[in-house]
Amino acid sequence: MLYTELRSFHAVALNGGFSSAARALNISQPTLSMQVKALETFYDIELFWRVGRESRLTPAGNELFRKTLELTQNESEARDLLNSFKGLESGSLRIAAVGPFHATDMVAAFKAQYPSIDLSIQLGNSKRSFERLIAYESDVGIIAEVNADPNVITFPYSSHDVVVFVNSNHCFFEKDSISIRELENQKVIQRELGSTTRNAIEHALLEHRVPIHVELEIGSREGIWKAVEQGIGIGFVADFEFIPHSNLRAIPIHDAKISTQYFLAYLKERQNSKLINAFCDVNRPKNKSF
Numbered sequence: 614m615l616y617t618e619l620r621s622f623h624a625v626a627l628n629g630g631f632s633s634a635a636r637a638l639n640i641s642q643p644t645l646s647m648q649v650k651a652l653e654t655f656y657d658i659e660l661f662w663r664v665g666r667e668s669r670l671t672p673a674g675n676e677l678f679r680k681t682l683e684l685t686q687n688e689s690e691a692r693d694l695l696n697s698f699k700g701l702e703s704g705s706l707r708i709a710a711v712g713p714f715h716a717t718d719m720v721a722a723f724k725a726q727y728p729s730i731d732l733s734i735q736l737g738n739s740k741r742s743f744e745r746l747i748a749y750e751s752d753v754g755i756i757a758e759v760n761a762d763p764n765v766i767t768f769p770y771s772s773h774d775v776v777v778f779v780n781s782n783h784c785f786f787e788k789d790s791i792s793i794r795e796l797e798n799q800k801v802i803q804r805e806l807g808s809t810t811r812n813a814i815e816h817a818l819l820e821h822r823v824p825i826h827v828e829l830e831i832g833s834r835e836g837i838w839k840a841v842e843q844g845i846g847i848g849f850v851a852d853f854e855f856i857p858h859s860n861l862r863a864i865p866i867h868d869a870k871i872s873t874q875y876f877l878a879y880l881k882e883r884q885n886s887k888l889i890n891a892f893c894d895v896n897r898p899k900n901k902s903f
Contacts, residue, residue, distance in 0.1 A: 621648040622660060622674075623681040627750070630668050686749040690886065705731040706888050709742040709751035711809065712834065714854050715770065715875055716755050719896045726895055730888065738832075740807030746878055753892055754878040757809035757851075767878040770898055773851040775813050775871040776863045780844050790867040793821050800846035801825045805832035809873045814849045817871045 624634035625645070635642040653660055660674035670678060692704060710716035716734050723732065735745060739758040746754040746765065759767050777796070779785045785795070796818065804811040818825060828846040831837050834854070841848040842860055851873050855863040877896060879889050 615652075618648045618652040619681055619684065621645045622652055622677065623685060625649060625661065625668055626670055626674065626678040626681070630666060632666070682749040689752070690883070702729050704729075704888050705733070706753065706892060707751045708732060708734045708753050708755065709745040710734055710736055710755040711739050711742055711757045711875070712736065712854060719755065719892070723892050723895045727891060738805065738807040739809045743878070746880065749880075752879065752883070752886070752889055755875065756878055757873045757875050758812065759876055759878075764881050765878050766881050766884060767876045768893075768897070770875045770877050770896065771853075772872055772874045773853050774865065775810055775849055775873060776852050776855065776865050777847055778841060778850055778855060778861055778863045779847045780842055781860050781862070782844055783847065785847070785864050786862050788864055790865045793817060793823055793866050793869040796825055796866075797823050799825050800828040802837050802840045802846040802848045803827050803830045804837065804849075805830060810849055810851060813871050813873050817866075817869050821869060 621634070621638065621640075624638050625631055628634040628637055631642050631646055631649075635645045638645065649660065658673050659671050660677060661668040662671055689705075708716060708720070713734075713736060716736075720732050720734065723730070735742075735751060737745070739756045742751070742754050742756050743758075743760055743765075745751040746756075747762070755770070756767075777785065777791065785791055829840055831840060834850075837848045837850075838861070840846065842858075850863070852863065852865075877893055879886075879893070883889055
């Protein structure tokens with residue numbers, strides 16, 4: 614009796630609402646609502662607070678959500694086990710990544726060897742990607758900051774310098790490089806809390822005692838780029854993520870070492886997963902030092 618109801622509950626908790634959960638499960642919203650209501654009625658418990666169009670977990674709902682996360686992970690591991698007996702000819706792998714650049718490279722490399730495996734990517738900053746890994750919402754994390762966690766295995770993938778980028782009207786535009794002191798009192802478009810690029814540049818500015826003026830905080834790369842293009846301020850980006858643009862230019866900082874390092878990560882308890890090991894083996898850096 615429970616499986617269908619728990620699946621529906623889990624989808625609502627994971628997607629933050631009944632409408633999006635119904636779309637994710639490809640069932641009607643009334644059907645999904647009925648299944649969740651049946652669970653609440655049978656056990657005489659409230660699992661969600663309905664606030665307008667939002668559905669927020671009650672304390673009991675939060676406890677149950679932790680259990681359904683484990684159940685979905687166990688289900689995934691059961692599929693991995695069954696797939697292991699016939700080789701990597703089917704299955705699915707969920708990836709949480711800090712950005713599309715490394716993720717798409719890794720997916721392309723993996724798909725070239727294992728074309729039948731279904732892959733999905735969820736993008737977010739490093740903090741959010743790590744949370745998805747811990748919460749069993751992803752199988753592999755591509756993160757730019759390592760949290761000390763005994764339950765997670767990580768290994769370095771690549772390291773990149775952080776550069777400034779400006780529009781064509783900015784005084785830095787014609788420079789080949791700048792010193793970190795030249796950033797003093799510059800108007801800056803800043804990433805959200807949890808961004809590794811933001812953490813790296815803030816640490817360097819603090820170390821060199823260089824004050825800046827944060828003009829705007831935007832939680833997306835696209836938003837940062839648009840704001841810089843319109844001349845609201847300057848931005849910072851890992852050098853490999855900068856895309857050449859007629860009205861924008863990336864400028865290195867020559868007298869300060871500001872970099873971000875990227876890692877592959879997965880839960881220690883899943884280190885025997887054939888799919889996870891295959892993905893990591895394909896993308897493990899060879900002869901790289903960091």
